[in-house]
Amino acid sequence: MEYFILRQDQSITNPIIPLKTDLDADFVCSSVFAEVVEKENALYLDYLDKPQSIVSDDLKELLAKYEDGLVFTAIVFTDVQKGTQRVYWLMDIAKKNCISDETTYYPDGQMKELVIDPKKVELDCIFQVDGKKESFTLVNLEVAESMLRRPFLGIQLQRVKLDRR
Template structure:
């Protein structure tokens, strides 16, 4: 099966940017076992003022936020996925926009072919298909990077819609399907 890293399209220079969210919602709270602690936190944040600001469908930094359209798609594939509402406020325009904080499960699905640099960052990412197969939307356990991964079915659903600001980067995999493709190429 094919998997893709879901990321924000950096070519969009006027994308909306929440301000102060990283100081309130700390990265260490972004785990499934601490999701209840998020209930008590402030969930309204101002945005950095820009000309012609574009409200994209996936904000990657400082924390992952999904637009309502992307959240609904992810929910179809993962009905039990926990989401928390976050409101971004454009004070000069008196506008509020709903986004969703998502905490995907961390899946131990690294292949033995994955390579790391000396500082522990990824040099070559390879997923084990068998370990990743039950999941359509997840993070990878055992790496420093905070990648959100989607399977091909969810990636195709994202691409069929008119969503803005999303990039999908294919991840190399090892497993049954690659073995079958290798045999077919050899024939």
């Protein structure tokens, strides 16, 4: 099986910007309101990776079809100045300790190249890998292909190397 890092497309220069919210690792609630700033012609992307993995309604619907264990918390993004609101979803994704010894790092501890051990992934379609300084959301090939067949905005997929030992 092949896996891909799901990332926010950094080439889009005018996405909405979620302001600081009270979301932390222990946050549990049925919904939360978060203020956003819409620059001129701001785009509401289907995937945001800051402050955490946040997806649009359409992407949530697709991901839920592939992974039963995903838990979503509604986030209502509100632009007070423009008086607009949109519902997004914070994803609670299973974390996997599947980083291979073949993974390489920069001297500052940032990951240079992620290599995962496919034996430790089991049959998960969507999961999160926690590195020393950053975490990644990974999807398998089937999910990636399904995402690419739809008109999602702001998503990048990067192939991950597999440990072949």
